[in-house]
Amino acid sequence: xxxxxxxxxxxxRQKGFTLIEALVVVGIIGIIVTVSIPSLRRSRMRASMLExxxxxxxxxxxxxxxxxxxxxxxxxxxxxxxxxxxLTNFRAWYDPNENEIEDAGEELIGNWQIRNAGEWSFEEAAxxxxxxxxxxxxxxxxxxxxxxxxxxxxxxxxxxxxxxEGAFDYFVWQDGRKWNTFRISIFGxxxxxxxxxxxxxxxxxxxxxxxxxxx
Numbered sequence: 001x002x003x004x005x006x007x008x009x010x011x012x013r014q015k016g017f018t019l020i021e022a023l024v025v026v027g028i029i030g031i032i033v034t035v036s037i038p039s040l041r042r043s044r045m046r047a048s049m050l051e052x053x054x055x056x057x058x059x060x061x062x063x064x065x066x067x068x069x070x071x072x073x074x075x076x077x078x079x080x081x082x083x084x085x086x087l088t089n090f091r092a093w094y095d096p097n098e099n100e101i102e103d104a105g106e107e108l109i110g111n112w113q114i115r116n117a118g119e120w121s122f123e124e125a126a127x128x129x130x131x132x133x134x135x136x137x138x139x140x141x142x143x144x145x146x147x148x149x150x151x152x153x154x155x156x157x158x159x160x161x162x163x164x165e166g167a168f169d170y171f172v173w174q175d176g177r178k179w180n181t182f183r184i185s186i187f188g189x190x191x192x193x194x195x196x197x198x199x200x201x202x203x204x205x206x207x208x209x210x211x212x213x214x215x
């Protein structure tokens with residue numbers, strides 16, 4: 001009888017966790033969740049912001065190549081105006097009449113959507129990197145780039161093809177300040193793009209995409 005009682009208790013223990021063991025497991029799960037959620041959020045932020053940068057790089061590359069292949073001006077819309085705003089897309093079209101307006105019947109090249117557009121803010125960079133204004137002579141306010149058939153671009157506010165650079169800032173706006181700010185510059189000469197990130201330690205932009213901050 002004694003032996004049977006011991007075996008019975010052992011069999012009962014093997015059927016499941018005790019209350020203390022269950023509480024320990026729940027506590028461990030809680031710790032893992034508490035630690036992992038902020039990490040996942042940060043990873044998501046980094047991935048999503050870098051995806052938008054890549055989307056813009058793709059838009060500029062396709063726009064420039066299209067201008068060269070077709071032998072026609074191509075306009076790439078970047079910002080609605082110079083103020084801070086939230087965007088949903090970058091848009092490019094052939095502009096054979098060179099009026100820098102997307103007229104009816106002009107062929108659309110691409111409409112690159114920004115994922116999670118409501119989370120990010122965009123604004124024109126300050127002088128001397130102010131962006132080109134599409135149809136400025138006609139009172140236009142849209143900031144963008146005009147790619148010419150030779151591959152050069154009008155990207156700076158002065159409007160000379162192949163001269164200067166226009167830029168915009170891309171960032172998280174939270175608590176009245178910018179977080180994780182990228183400066184994306186378009187050079188007039190080659191029409192290429194440079195991406196830099198704000199380094200809060202040096203108080204300057206540099207090419208190291210490693211200065212992440214979290215709020």
